[in-house]
Amino acid sequence: MTVRPPSAASRALLRLLPKVDLVADDARLTTASQQLGRATVMVLARRAVDDARARLLSDGREPSLDAVVAAVNAEVEALFASRARRVINATGVILHTNLGRAPLGQAVVQALADSAVGYTSIELDLNTGKRGQRAAFAHRALALLTGAPAALVVNNNAAAVLLVLTALAQGRGVVVSRGEQVEIGGGFRVPEVLQRSGARMIEVGTTNRTRLSDYARALDENDDVAVLLRVHRGNFRQTGFVARPDLTALAQLARARGVLLVKDLGGGALVDLAPFGLHGEPLARACVAAGVHLTCFSSDKVLGGPQGGVVVGASDLVARVARDPLARALRLGRLPLVALEATLTAYLAGEFQQVPALCAIQTPIDQVRTRVEGWCARLRAAGVEAQPQAIVAAVGGGTLAEEPLHSVAAAIRCARPSALAARLRCGEPAVMARVHNDAVLLDGRSVRPDEASALMRAVIAAASAKDGG
Structure with missing residues (x-):
């Protein structure tokens, strides 16, 4: 197959493309270079320039350095967003497949x-x-x-x-x-x-x-x-x-x-x-x-x-x-x-207390309730309205379907519960909660006792944000 050389008009357009090293050395990619190293940023910059070249030849869209640098930063953000992160599981699903099942x-x-x-x-x-x-x-x-x-x-x-x-x-x-x-x-x-x-x-x-x-x-x-x-x-x-x-x-x-x-x-x-x-x-x-x-x-x-x-x-x-x-x-x-x-x-x-999944399943309901009441008191003291609510948790992981596992959750009622849940997921540490009947539910059974303080800090921070609920 014969490949036609670019026309004079196309060559003129291609000269508008920013050079790869100019993109990689842009000050707006300094953080990316610190995180990934210049060699990896060069690879991402080359990809972004290639994409800009393809768009230029297909629809004549003139590339800009700003757009190419923004594309590289978007790739870096997407790369790090795809990493596995620590998550506090407040869903009540103990063996949550999407969260790695058993802790x-x-x-x-x-x-x-x-x-x-x-x-x-x-x-x-x-x-x-x-x-x-x-x-x-x-x-x-x-x-x-x-x-x-x-x-x-x-x-x-x-x-x-x-x-x-x-x-x-x-x-x-x-x-x-x-x-x-x-x-x-x-x-x-x-x-x-x-x-x-x-x-x-x-x-x-x-x-x-x-x-x-x-x-x-x-x-x-x-x-x-x-x-x-x-x-x-x-x-x-x-x-x-x-x-x-x-x-x-x-x-x-x-x-x-x-x-x-x-x-x-x-x-x-x-x-x-x-x-x-x-x-x-x-x-x-x-x-x-x-x-x-x-x-x-x-x-x-x-x-x-x-x-x-x-x-x-x-x-x-x-x-x-x-x-x-x-x-x-x-x-x-x-x-x-x-x-x-x-x-x-x-x-x-016979040390089953060393197996967190079994501990979560076996924790008496009164103990779960006491734990959640403590959370609610701490949240209310910080200005977050929360009340204990009886709910049904699940073992999860494709096991014990329809078997009720009684639990208690801290119910946070707010105007925009989905927004609060999103802030919790994107916080540090990430918190996975349930949204039900205009409330964010934090199940006391699936959260490990040693995660309680981190959970409270995350909830207070998310609830105090402007669009947190």
Whole structure:
């Protein structure tokens, strides 16, 4: 293809473009250069000049140094605005996926700091000086905590399910109920994960009712079935005319017919939440006891650790899954692994107070109310009208849907609650609150006790601003 040289008129226009180094050295970009270094500002300046050139040639719009410098500053602002920032979670959603799910305890933070500043024996046997097994402690701890013979950790639960199906069912049939073909956050759907694994999905039952006989019929009609897949419906609830077989009965059918039962547990509770009024989250240990061959779950949901996916179950099956080449691509990184080890250590010791997500779930409602009453008193003393209000919080993270978690919030009623909420989000530290019925609600359950002072300062500053409400 022949490229035409620019016309004389175009060349004359192009001479109007500011030089890249002139843009980068402009005094209005001094802060940007201090933040990013001149080399990066030069890259951004070159991009801005290129954009100005394209506009000039397309519509004859004459560029100006002011406009190009403003474009660079806008790029710098957008770059820093996209960074992950510390946020105080006052939404009442404890495992808020958009806020990183489970916060980590101080012992975990210390373990991360110790590991991050130096080297770690992540894959080294210090006794022999030879290569060791990665994640050996996490695997042993998870086996102890779930009653399973073996365990494996990867980088999230979707990866765990994908890996298990790839290793054990690729090219073969996987039976799944129509009522369990769920969609999780971000548009990821169980049928799509199953398809990606290379397995063939065999649907049984109906949306609301699936019987044991439906699974048996699928086994009779398909001689290539490798897995019966059971998916926990954590992010929604079916009620009314519904049915599905008992997990133990399904496990017995799988064993009798020589196929595997795999459970996608989702949340991954290691302790019973029923004493706190939450009854919808099955224990990983219960799945193992029911005879499930392999159970997959997240480590950053109700377990309260860092992002990760767990597979627990029969030793030979876990070993087969671990040997699959995909396992190497999905392995847990050093820092998440260190954080998971520290979290599991707290579980082994029974020190559940070291797990902030569990603390938030388990805090008695009277204690939450007392905390919020203290906030309201402090806010009123600063001229911010706030009153305690009973509300319903949520565990979140796609778990315990429709399970009420009673809480108390500081309700700030103002003329423009959305404006106040926006100021809180953009403050330092950022505060994520709820807006409901012309009030900004600060939930006392999801805010950590050590964040209270910072929260009060942020709210007072936001409320005292001219457009804060």
